[in-house]
Amino acid sequence: MRSVLKDVWCGRLGRMPRVCVWVLSGVGVLGAMACESGDCKDGVRECEENVSKTCVGGEWRIVACGGHVPICDTKYGCRAEGVLCGNGVLDQGEECDGADLGGKWCGDVISGLAGELSCTADCRLDISGCRVPGCVEGERACSGDNGGTLACEGGIQQFVPCGAGERCVARVGAEPRCEDRVCDDGIVCRGASAGSTVELLEVCVSNVLIKREYCRHSEGKICNARQGECVSYVCRDAEVTCHILEGRSVRAVCRDNVWAYEACEDGMACTADERTGAVSCQNRVCDEGLSCDGNILAACHQNNLHYSDCETLGQICRGGACISEP
Numbered sequence: 001m002r003s004v005l006k007d008v009w010c011g012r013l014g015r016m017p018r019v020c021v022w023v024l025s026g027v028g029v030l031g032a033m034a035c036e037s038g039d040c041k042d043g044v045r046e047c048e049e050n051v052s053k054t055c056v057g058g059e060w061r062i063v064a065c066g067g068h069v070p071i072c073d074t075k076y077g078c079r080a081e082g083v084l085c086g087n088g089v090l091d092q093g094e095e096c097d098g099a100d101l102g103g104k105w106c107g108d109v110i111s112g113l114a115g116e117l118s119c120t121a122d123c124r125l126d127i128s129g130c131r132v133p134g135c136v137e138g139e140r141a142c143s144g145d146n147g148g149t150l151a152c153e154g155g156i157q158q159f160v161p162c163g164a165g166e167r168c169v170a171r172v173g174a175e176p177r178c179e180d181r182v183c184d185d186g187i188v189c190r191g192a193s194a195g196s197t198v199e200l201l202e203v204c205v206s207n208v209l210i211k212r213e214y215c216r217h218s219e220g221k222i223c224n225a226r227q228g229e230c231v232s233y234v235c236r237d238a239e240v241t242c243h244i245l246e247g248r249s250v251r252a253v254c255r256d257n258v259w260a261y262e263a264c265e266d267g268m269a270c271t272a273d274e275r276t277g278a279v280s281c282q283n284r285v286c287d288e289g290l291s292c293d294g295n296i297l298a299a300c301h302q303n304n305l306h307y308s309d310c311e312t313l314g315q316i317c318r319g320g321a322c323i324s325e326p
Helices: none
Strands: 006-013 019-024 030-034 045-048 051-056 058-062 071-073 077-079 139-144 149-154 156-161 165-170 177-180 185-188 198-205 207-214 221-224 227-232 240-245 250-256 258-263 268-272 281-282 287-295 298-302 304-309 316-318 321-325
Touching: 051 071, 051 077, 149 177, 185 221, 198 221, 198 227, 207 227, 240 258, 240 268, 240 281, 250 281, 287 316
Parallel strands: 250 268
Antiparallel strands: 006 019, 019 030, 045 051, 051 058, 071 077, 139 149, 149 156, 165 177, 185 198, 198 207, 207 221, 221 227, 240 250, 250 258, 268 281, 287 298, 298 304, 316 321
């Protein structure tokens, strides 16, 4: 049976000193206690240890809590234990009450959890709706490095590593599982080093080698990892040289078997260092091509100037070439 303080009356009974009389609902118990004098604001209720004080008519009415109503409460006065659970207000001794969770969320109860925190019928916090972020109950997947499986159980992601020589594989319509490693997913070109004449193209999907092809340079083919094909040779990736494009000296860089051009600023020209092989834009030394200065043949290639004396060959320089006299 629930018992709460129902009413308090304070006054004089005949010639007796001022007393307070209180009534407990559900119990029908009457009691009396001397009233304190002193000014107070009507309706104010306080607790001093286990004594409830209520201001009525500018005077304190005092009740010592005990028996069926052992708890002093500043809102309800003396009350029984647990009588307030279910009123939708978080009261002393409760973790929560209905939708009032005291401002808490899943991460306050267990660090790292997210989701929906709730309250039980006996005013206790319920974390059954909390989970690890990104974890869906019963969901299975491969770990980021395919080194094992991930399973969401009870809102927590469990990791089970694959054995030696195995990798996790997730195929459409099938549960992720560990199996013997055949290949790593992706497209790989093997043997694409300086001096090689054959490259090996391998395409792996879900631990299955779906394509394996040789790209032979003698046939004008090279391996292109972006396209996953043996393609006709134009240039080798990262190869750098100088080109003349629409009459301008440009630095050419090979990307995915295609030349990409970087124009040099005015007054500069693409220059290939004959000693180191480095290619960059430098101050212009000469214009690309051949020219004659008397009987001296001047050859400009990639902003490097070379001279040849045609007379030492018994020839003369004409039209950018050493020729025999007519």
